[in-house]
Amino acid sequence: MPMxxxxxxxxxxxxxxxxxxxxxxxxxxxxxxxxxxHAGDECFRAIELNLGRHNISxxxxxVLMCLMSQCRSDGVDAALSPAELxxxxxxxxxxxxxxxDTLERDGLVTRAPDQEDRRMMVVSLTAKGRQLLHxxxxxxxxxMAILMHTLSEPERKTLVRLLHKIKEQAxxxxxxxxxxxxSTG
Numbered sequence: 001m002p003m004x005x006x007x008x009x010x011x012x013x014x015x016x017x018x019x020x021x022x023x024x025x026x027x028x029x030x031x032x033x034x035x036x037x038h039a040g041d042e043c044f045r046a047i048e049l050n051l052g053r054h055n056i057s058x059x060x061x062x063v064l065m066c067l068m069s070q071c072r073s074d075g076v077d078a079a080l081s082p083a084e085l086x087x088x089x090x091x092x093x094x095x096x097x098x099x100x101d102t103l104e105r106d107g108l109v110t111r112a113p114d115q116e117d118r119r120m121m122v123v124s125l126t127a128k129g130r131q132l133l134h135x136x137x138x139x140x141x142x143x144m145a146i147l148m149h150t151l152s153e154p155e156r157k158t159l160v161r162l163l164h165k166i167k168e169q170a171x172x173x174x175x176x177x178x179x180x181x182x183s184t185g
Contacts, residue, residue, distance in 0.1 A: 009034050036166070043147055050139050054132060062089050063099050064108060064133055067125040079122035081114070108132060 010018075015027035044058075051061055066088045070078045080088070086096035100123055103109040108129035114120040125133075148156060 009038055046143055046147060047140065050136065050143055054136050056132070056136070059089070059091070059095070059099050060103055060108075061136070063096070063103060063123075064125065064129055067109065067123065068130065068133055079112070079114075079124040081120055081122055085123060103129070 009031075012027060012031050015025065015030050019025040019027050048058065051058060056064075063085055066085055067080060070080055082096050082100055083093055085100070086093045089096065089099075091099070100109060100111065104111055104123075106128075108126055109123050110126055111121050111123055114122045151159060
């Protein structure tokens with residue numbers, strides 16, 4: 001789902017002209033922000049194409065990745081509660097319920113009572129879910145590498161540092177996603 005609904009970004013000159021009417025509009029800040037969103041949309045679209053070939057959405061893929069990354073020290077997949085998954089994925093619990101429902105329907109995850117607290121449910125990756133990830137991930141990682149290949153290693157490190165600064169500034173303007181979701185979901 002694109003964040004920016006513009007096919008063509010406004011030219012800097014247009015932003016400069018608009019700043020005469022809207023004094024709070026900083027043309028260079030607006031230009032950089034729009035390019036950030038546009039680049040994110042294009043990267044998202046490139047990754048979405050691969051996931052679409054496997055009939056899986058970004059949300060469902062994120063849940064599978066959360067479960068896959070939650071491996072115990074003995075190599076066995078650990079189970080997570082739907083609430084833990086929602087927190088890690090940055091979605092509401094209701095959204096997570098829907099994601100887990102469809103993943104379970106497709107045989108990619110299972111739900112079972114928690115061994116320590118039988119009132120709680122936990123979600124685990126199935127062999128079919130792990131197999132799907134093994135089919136998706138090679139091209140997924142390849143696409144990431146291709147997207148970032150245009151930058152040198154030092155440029156990538158600079159990009160990460162700059163994006164971290166933007167993320168910190170955004171956190172000052174809005175509560176972290178998990179806190180916001182807890183208050184609205």
